[in-house]
Amino acid sequence: MTHPHEEPAALAAAAERQAALPPGPGDRFAGYGVLGLAFQSGDVLALRRFPATSCGAGYTSIWHQSSDGRWTFYSDVPVTAGCVPYFAPGLTDTIVTPIRLEWRGTRRLAIAADGGRLLAWSMWFAPTAPSAAINALLGVLPEGWWRRRRLLTAAGAMAGLALGAGRLRLTGHTPSGHRFVAAPARVWTVAASRATVAGRDLGSTAPPARHTTLGDVVIPRRGLLAFGQSLMLAPGGKGVGSG
Numbered sequence: 001m002t003h004p005h006e007e008p009a010a011l012a013a014a015a016e017r018q019a020a021l022p023p024g025p026g027d028r029f030a031g032y033g034v035l036g037l038a039f040q041s042g043d044v045l046a047l048r049r050f051p052a053t054s055c056g057a058g059y060t061s062i063w064h065q066s067s068d069g070r071w072t073f074y075s076d077v078p079v080t081a082g083c084v085p086y087f088a089p090g091l092t093d094t095i096v097t098p099i100r101l102e103w104r105g106t107r108r109l110a111i112a113a114d115g116g117r118l119l120a121w122s123m124w125f126a127p128t129a130p131s132a133a134i135n136a137l138l139g140v141l142p143e144g145w146w147r148r149r150r151l152l153t154a155a156g157a158m159a160g161l162a163l164g165a166g167r168l169r170l171t172g173h174t175p176s177g178h179r180f181v182a183a184p185a186r187v188w189t190v191a192a193s194r195a196t197v198a199g200r201d202l203g204s205t206a207p208p209a210r211h212t213t214l215g216d217v218v219i220p221r222r223g224l225l226a227f228g229q230s231l232m233l234a235p236g237g238k239g240v241g242s243g
Contacts, residue, residue, distance in 0.1 A: 004106075006135075007107065008109070008188050009103040009105065009106045009107070010106065012032055012101075012103060013103075015031050016051045019058075021053070021229065022146075022183065022229040022231055024147075025233065026232055026234070027054055027055045028053065028055075028229070029052070029054075029231065030052045030229045031050035031058070032227040032228070033047050033049060035165075035224045035226055036212065036223070037123075037190055038205065038212070039203050039206060040206045041202040043064065043202045044064070044212050044219055045195055046062070047061070047062055047111065048061045048063070057081070059076055059081065061074065062074040064197060065212060071087075071093075073091055073093075074095045074097055075094065075097075076096070076098055079094045086176045086232055087175050087214060088176060090215060091175075097118055098113070098115070099111065099113050100115075107125045108125075109125070117199075119196070119197050119198075120196050121193070121196075122194050126188070126189055127188060128189050130162045130164070131163060131188060131189050134187050138184060146170070146181055146183035146229075155170060159187070165222040166211055166220055166222075168218060168220055170183070170184075171216075172215065172217065174214075174217065178234060178235060180230065180231070181232075182229075184227065186226070187224055188224070189222065189224060189225070190224065193205050207221045
């Protein structure tokens with residue numbers, strides 16, 4: 001049985017109150033996100049919610065890849081902030097708009113961009129035996145484990161296999177050339193989801209025929225909600241070892 005403090009809504013509320021930034025160089029972020037979710041229409045959606053950042057105000061970003069491969073980022077901060085600068089070379093469009101997140105119970109999240117006119121997205125989350133095992137492992141990893149590149153690579157591969165998500169990359173490069181590092185602390189799976197983009201229903205979720213990528217960021221074949229920290233290192237920057 002899941003402890004109430006470990007439920008998705010409770011973890012999100014804790015992140016909003018006291019998200020802690022990782023130490024060290026680079027642009028640092030703390031919060032949560034849906035790593036990616038594919039739909040029957042061929043569209044892909046992802047979410048990043050970072051209440052705390054080292055480079056400005058907290059923000060929310062929704063990533064949308066249409067069925068023809070075009071990426072659009074929706075953001076509630078200017079395009080010079082948030083996720084856009086790291087991914088701009090791979091984007092077709094960016095839209096600055098109010099984004100509302102509303103937890104409707106402990107395991108359901110509703111998201112609306114421009115009051116739902118641009119995008120409306122609901123998700124239901126569930127624990128699984130593999131996600132419980134991954135969370136137990138994350139709880140005993142040594143402090144600073146995410147600074148070791150080889151360990152990041154191995155952890156991503158193991159987690160992707162265990163969760164049925166295919167390839168997961170916890171480190172790599174964005175289209176701008178920044179090196180990203182993701183350090184998850186808790187993971188839940190997406191049990192179900194519905195979404196509309198500009199009024200168009202995307203249908204039910206459906207594993208993609210192949211992995212969708214944006215730079216080295218890989219959208220998993222299974223929807224995952226992750227809580228934790230991440231950082232971006234400028235091209236040529238140091239901060240993540242090779243050991």
